[in-house]
Amino acid sequence: MARKVYFISDGTAITAEVFGHAVLSQFPLEFEQTTIPFVETLDKAEEVKARINNCFITTGERPLLFHSIVNPEIRMVVKSTEALEYDFLNTFVAPLEEQLGIKAEPKTHRTHSINNASYDSRIDAIHFAMDNDDGITMKNLEEAEIILVGVSRCGKTPSSLYLSMQFGIKAANYPFIAEDMDNLRLPSELKKHKHKLFGLTIDPMRLREIRNQRLEGSTYASLRQCRMELKEVEAMYRKENIPYINTTYHSVEEIAAKILSMTGMQRKMF
Amino acid sequence: MARKVYFISDGTAITAEVFGHAVLSQFPLEFEQTTIPFVETLDKAEEVKARINNCFITTGERPLLFHSIVNPEIRMVVKSTEALEYDFLNTFVAPLEEQLGIKAEPKTHRTHSINNASYDSRIDAIHFAMDNDDGITMKNLEEAEIILVGVSRCGKTPSSLYLSMQFGIKAANYPFIAEDMDNLRLPSELKKHKHKLFGLTIDPMRLREIRNQRLEGSTYASLRQCRMELKEVEAMYRKENIPYINTTYHSVEEIAAKILSMTGMQRKMF
Numbered sequence: 001m002a003r004k005v006y007f008i009s010d011g012t013a014i015t016a017e018v019f020g021h022a023v024l025s026q027f028p029l030e031f032e033q034t035t036i037p038f039v040e041t042l043d044k045a046e047e048v049k050a051r052i053n054n055c056f057i058t059t060g061e062r063p064l065l066f067h068s069i070v071n072p073e074i075r076m077v078v079k080s081t082e083a084l085e086y087d088f089l090n091t092f093v094a095p096l097e098e099q100l101g102i103k104a105e106p107k108t109h110r111t112h113s114i115n116n117a118s119y120d121s122r123i124d125a126i127h128f129a130m131d132n133d134d135g136i137t138m139k140n141l142e143e144a145e146i147i148l149v150g151v152s153r154c155g156k157t158p159s160s161l162y163l164s165m166q167f168g169i170k171a172a173n174y175p176f177i178a179e180d181m182d183n184l185r186l187p188s189e190l191k192k193h194k195h196k197l198f199g200l201t202i203d204p205m206r207l208r209e210i211r212n213q214r215l216e217g218s219t220y221a222s223l224r225q226c227r228m229e230l231k232e233v234e235a236m237y238r239k240e241n242i243p244y245i246n247t248t249y250h251s252v253e254e255i256a257a258k259i260l261s262m263t264g265m266q267r268k269m270f
Numbered sequence: 271m272a273r274k275v276y277f278i279s280d281g282t283a284i285t286a287e288v289f290g291h292a293v294l295s296q297f298p299l300e301f302e303q304t305t306i307p308f309v310e311t312l313d314k315a316e317e318v319k320a321r322i323n324n325c326f327i328t329t330g331e332r333p334l335l336f337h338s339i340v341n342p343e344i345r346m347v348v349k350s351t352e353a354l355e356y357d358f359l360n361t362f363v364a365p366l367e368e369q370l371g372i373k374a375e376p377k378t379h380r381t382h383s384i385n386n387a388s389y390d391s392r393i394d395a396i397h398f399a400m401d402n403d404d405g406i407t408m409k410n411l412e413e414a415e416i417i418l419v420g421v422s423r424c425g426k427t428p429s430s431l432y433l434s435m436q437f438g439i440k441a442a443n444y445p446f447i448a449e450d451m452d453n454l455r456l457p458s459e460l461k462k463h464k465h466k467l468f469g470l471t472i473d474p475m476r477l478r479e480i481r482n483q484r485l486e487g488s489t490y491a492s493l494r495q496c497r498m499e500l501k502e503v504e505a506m507y508r509k510e511n512i513p514y515i516n517t518t519y520h521s522v523e524e525i526a527a528k529i530l531s532m533t534g535m536q537r538k539m540f
Contacts, residue, residue, distance in 0.1 A: 003370070012527035014436070015292040017537070022285040022338060023362045025383075026374040035537050037527045064366075068292060084369050092293045092356050094335075099354050102275070106295040112523035119521065126522075130403060153333045156394045158435075165428075165435055165522075166284070203325045251380035252396075253387065253433075257282035266288075267305050 002030040004055050004063035008048060008078055010071050012112050013037035019088045020066030031064075039069070045077035056082040070106040118168055118268050125164035125171075132172035133157055138189040141172060145265065147193060148173040150200035151219075151229045153210045155247040155255060159200065162252040167260065168268035176233055178225065184232045186240060198259055199237040199244030204230055206248045272302040274325050274333035278348055280317060280341050281429035282382050283307035289358045301334075309339070309362040315347035341374040388438055390537050394433035395441075401439065402442035403427055408459040410537040411442060415535065417463060421429030422490075423480045425432040430469065432522040437530065438538035446503055454502045458512060468529055469507040469514030474500055476518045490512060503527045 005024065007016040013035050039045050051266055055063050065083035069075040073080065079085055091106050113119075124163065132140050142146060148156045148171060163171040174190060181222035190197060202210075204226040211221035219225055239242045243262055247255050259266060275294065276485045277286040283305050296300055309315050325333050335353035339345040348356055363374050383389075400411050403425065411417060416433065422445050430441035444460060460467060472480075474496040481491035489495055507514045513532055517525050530537060 006365075012523045013521050014527065015288060018285060018288045019292075019358075019362075022289075023359065023366060025339070026359065026363050026369065026376050027366070027372060028375050029370070029372065037531055062369075064369075070296070086362050086366070089293065089296065090290075091361060092289075096293060096297070096356070099332075099334075100297065100299070102297060102299065105298050106296050112521045114519065123428055123522075126431060128513045130400070130431075134399060141302050157342060157395055157400060161396060161400075161431055161435060165431060249384065251384045253282045253284050257330045258282065261307055 001059070001061075001120065002032040003061065004059060005031045005033045005066045006048075006052060006055075006063055006067075006083065007035040008039055008065060008067040008069065008151070009037055009075055010040050011037065013068070014112060016066050016068040016088065016250045018148055019068060020064075021084070023066070023086070024064075040071075041076070042073060042077060044134065049077055049081045050130050052081040072106070088155050090150060122164070122168040122268070125168050126161070126174070128170045129160045129164040135174040138174075138187075141189060141193050141196075143170060144172040144193070144196060145170045146198055146259065146263065147171070147196045148189065148198055148259075149176065149190070149233075149242070150202075150244075151176055151207070151226075151233055153207060153214065154200045154202040155252070156200055158252045159247075159255045159259070162256045163259070166253075166256065169260075170264065176229070178220065178229065181229055181232050184236050186236070194240070195244075197240075197242045198263065199233070199242045200255070201230055201234055201246050202242055203246065203248040271329070271331075272300040273331065274329060275303045276318075276322060276325075276333055276335045276337075276353065277303065277305040277337060278309055278337050278339065279307055280310050280344050281307065284382060286338040286358065288339060290334075290356070293336070293356070294334075309344060309348070310341075310414050312343060312347060315344045315473065319347055319351045322353050322406070324350040332522075336365070342376070342444045350496065352393055367525040370464070392434070392538070393437040396431070397440050398440040399430045399434040403430065405444040408444075408457075411459060411463050411466075413438045413440060414442040414463070415467060416468055416529065416533065417441070417460065417466045418424050418468050418470055418529075419446065419460070419512070420472075420514075421446055421477070421503055423477060424470045424472040425522070426470055428522045429517075429525045429529070432526045433529070436523075436526065439530075441533065446499070448490070448499065451502050454506050456506070464512075467510075467512045469512045471500055471504055471507070471514055471524070473516065473518040513538070 004258045007013050007017045007020050065085040066089040067078055098106055126171045150156050152175050160171040163169040207226040208223045215221055243256055277283050277290050279286045333353045334354040337348055339357040365373055420426050426443040430443045433439040433441040477496040478493045485491055515528055
């Protein structure tokens with residue numbers, strides 16, 4: 001039976017999840033995960049405590065509990081369950097208080113809040129990525145910080161969105177389609193912004209798989225077509241000196257982080 | 271002078287950033303933050319060490335160092351700098367090994383990897399959110415897990431995208447526009463999926479501010495227009511028993527987490 005895991009927070013619980021997930025991913029085990037966000041009252045904390053203790057009674061095994069709770073009274077209740085608890089904030093905040101010589105001023109909802117100057121520009125970046133997806137328009141490229149290029153379904157859209165959502169970067173993307181391939185060249189609108197171009201590529205077998213999920217048995221999804229498009233596009237990247245990466249074995253997090261790392265672009269923190 | 275902070279990892283450094291950011295956000299201080307991802311070789315680790323030690327010499331103040339490093343040799347080098355270091359993984363992995371009675375099998379890039387069954391469905395969800403944004407089409411609503419509704423620029427698009435990106439949920443969204451307001455009612459396509467509808471609203475002053483950034487001085491951005499649209503839409507939410515939240519003081523993380531919490535939808539972990 002998979003070990004039970006709880007992620008608890010008086011906020012969104014996203015930090016508790018990221019924290020717990022990073023730790024658990026080091027273990028070759030299956031876990032059954034439950035997230036309980038917005039535990040903002042003592043009543044709700046007692047409910048959570050009863051639920052966790054009940055899980056222990058039912059399964060006979062102490063569940064794991066990852067929490068990131070700002071309110072000290074609520075934290076006390078959650079810490080008093082039968083679970084094996086991992087206290088994310090307290091473990092690091094206390095030593096940091098000592099080092100900085102300043103008391104923490106815990107406020108719920110500060111981790112993911114709108115109260116920082118960069119929040120609005122992040123939302124702008126998300127709308128920008130939407131409005132400039134898939135070459136819909138070329139008229140905002142001046143404003144783009146990066147322009148991802150590549151064949152259909154090589155990962156441009158999710159990567160642009162992740163760059164905007166996580167890092168606040170204005171990313172446009174432009175597809176090279178089958179009709180371009182006979183005489184593949186950079187459109188003049190892209191040439192003007194060549195220093196912003198970043199190429200994506202992918203293994204033909206993987207591309208076939210992805211395209212087949214979309215249009216099964218089509219020419220578009222055939223291995224022959226995938227191979228041809230990728231060969232043409234990669235040749236162009238090399239000829240035009242466009243930096244590029246292969247997305248086959250990488251998640252959007254990894255692709256986005258690699259693009260920033262290769263281009264030297266700054267992350268804007270959230 | 272703002273205290274210098276480094277986020278270091280042999281992977282994307284996204285975990286190190288989330289971890290450090292959550293801890294630092296408890297302190298009422300400014301920090302100058304630098305992220306260095308993909309420290310995958312000992313040479314690169316030595317470079318990072320030299321850079322951090324140099325920062326100490328230049329500023330006379332020990333920088334803060336948050337790290338999440340899987341490779342033990344690289345971690346040793348990074349731990350040996352002059353910085354005040356906060357070791358995210360090791361702090362929690364060692365006690366967990368004991369509790370689980372199993373050794374961790376550290377692998378780089380497992381936290382944000384494509385090697386889990388849910389990764390493809392997450393990418394599907396992102397494409398779904400893109401393809402079903404802003405009422406572009408109503409023909410995929412059957413497939414939607416949730417349909418966000420609301421006036422223009424109340425937060426539907428960023429919230430749908432966040433739901434898909436972070437939680438793997440297929441979210442469509444549909445706007446009520448000025449022309450609908452004289453006789454506002456739910457389109458029949460939405461009525462069919464009423465149990466999936468979730469409303470967003472926002473304070474009129476904030477909506478004016480956001481719309482003014484887009485179309486300054488327009489009727490669309492006038493306080494009168496914003497007030498009227500919001501009043502009509504909120505009346506409809508109440509009449510039709512559509513659950514809704516006010517997005518004015520909430521980030522996309524908070525909006526998305528609240529929607530899941532209110533609807534009882536399951537997060538799909540990443």
